[in-house]
Amino acid sequence: MSAELIDGKALAAETRARVRDGVAALKAATGVTPGLGVVLVGDDPASRSYVTAKERALEEAGMRSVDIRLPEGTTQGELLAVIARLNADPEVHGILVQLPLPKGLDADAVIRAIAPEKDVDGFTPVNVGRMLLGQECFLPCTPHGILRLLEKAGTPTRGAHAVVVGRSAIVGRPITNLLSRKGAGGDATVTLCHAATPDLGRFTRQADILIVAAGRPGTVTAEMVRPGATVIDVGVNRVPDPTARNGHRLRGDCDADVAEVAGKLTPVPGGVGPMTIAMLLENTLEAARRAAGGARHVH
Numbered sequence: 125m126s127a128e129l130i131d132g133k134a135l136a137a138e139t140r141a142r143v144r145d146g147v148a149a150l151k152a153a154t155g156v157t158p159g160l161g162v163v164l165v166g167d168d169p170a171s172r173s174y175v176t177a178k179e180r181a182l183e184e185a186g187m188r189s190v191d192i193r194l195p196e197g198t199t200q201g202e203l204l205a206v207i208a209r210l211n212a213d214p215e216v217h218g219i220l221v222q223l224p225l226p227k228g229l230d231a232d233a234v235i236r237a238i239a240p241e242k243d244v245d246g247f248t249p250v251n252v253g254r255m256l257l258g259q260e261c262f263l264p265c266t267p268h269g270i271l272r273l274l275e276k277a278g279t280p281t282r283g284a285h286a287v288v289v290g291r292s293a294i295v296g297r298p299i300t301n302l303l304s305r306k307g308a309g310g311d312a313t314v315t316l317c318h319a320a321t322p323d324l325g326r327f328t329r330q331a332d333i334l335i336v337a338a339g340r341p342g343t344v345t346a347e348m349v350r351p352g353a354t355v356i357d358v359g360v361n362r363v364p365d366p367t368a369r370n371g372h373r374l375r376g377d378c379d380a381d382v383a384e385v386a387g388k389l390t391p392v393p394g395g396v397g398p399m400t401i402a403m404l405l406e407n408t409l410e411a412a413r414r415a416a417g418g419a420r421h422v423h
């Protein structure tokens with residue numbers, strides 16, 4: 125068997141086109157251009173490339189990106205002052221702080237300082253609490269993108285056994301919560317695995333939907349996958365490759381031969397990554413709509 129690839133790039137392009145139309149309609153109706161404050165501290169190459177991709181996508185969607193680059197030695201106080209300024213700026217509807225922050229900076233405190241109505245990443249305690257309670261909120265972008273990919277793939281979640289590998293606050297835990305919600309896109313029975321899970325394969329082999337967000341290439345091998353399962357590979361790992369132009373290539377968390385067993389599979393790159401950016405654009409548009417007092421879109 126060879127898995128059908130779930131084309132995140134194509135789905136993201138459709139989503140971005142819809143967002144672009146929404147931006148144009150909002151501008152025409154209210155004069156408001158959605159704006160996102162994008163904060164990057166230091167010069168980690170991976171973070172820099174993520175931020176550049178996000179800024180390019182914002183521009184293409186007709187939004188404004190307020191790019192803030194701070195040097196490696198930025199203090200906690202300086203960073204909090206930048207967040208306060210963005211919180212107070214009426215032309216900035218969303219705030220994104222690219223993680224991880226350099227050592228010495230307290231990311232939790234920085235995230236807490238973001239006004240919840242501008243928290244388009246869905247990372248603040250207020251947003252996370254609302255999500256857990258099933259209240260209106262900005263859903264975190266990667267898990268939200270995963271839900272859209274499952275929908276696009278035609279993989280039903282209701283009654284499915286979903287197994288999540290990885291318990292981070294930005295992927296594993298929120299997707300576990302969202303898939304177990306009552307109603308559309310949820311109603312799955314979810315098992316959450318992590319590094320202390322003994323015999324990971326015993327769990328992953330039971331999955332109708334397998335979501336892998338461990339950040340380690342080779343975490344899931346073909347024999348750990350139930351034939352026909354839908355596999356969402358969230359991992360983005362830079363592995364050295366002397367034949368590549370920049371000396372590395374991207375690999376997911378699943379071995380290549382998982383494609384021989386899975387029914388459907390997201391590629392890396394071109395699966396979850398593009399959808400994460402598309403969901404960020406959706407949330408930014410929504411934040412601007414709310415600020416303009418326009419229509420509310422409930423996730």
Ligand code: NAP
Nearest residue numbers: 290291292295318319320337338339358359360396397400
């Ligand atoms: P993270 O904070 O690094 O956490 C990794 C999680 O995986 C931890 O919970 C860890 O368990 C678990 N884990 C590690 N090795 C494992 C193993 N062998 N078996 C079972 N569990 C294992 O992860 P993250 O921030 O969620 O990122 C995960 C990956 O997704 C990374 O490659 C990241 O680059 C990628 N990512 C991609 C996107 C995108 O848009 N495409 C977005 C976010 C993240 P413990 O808690 O026990 O240590």
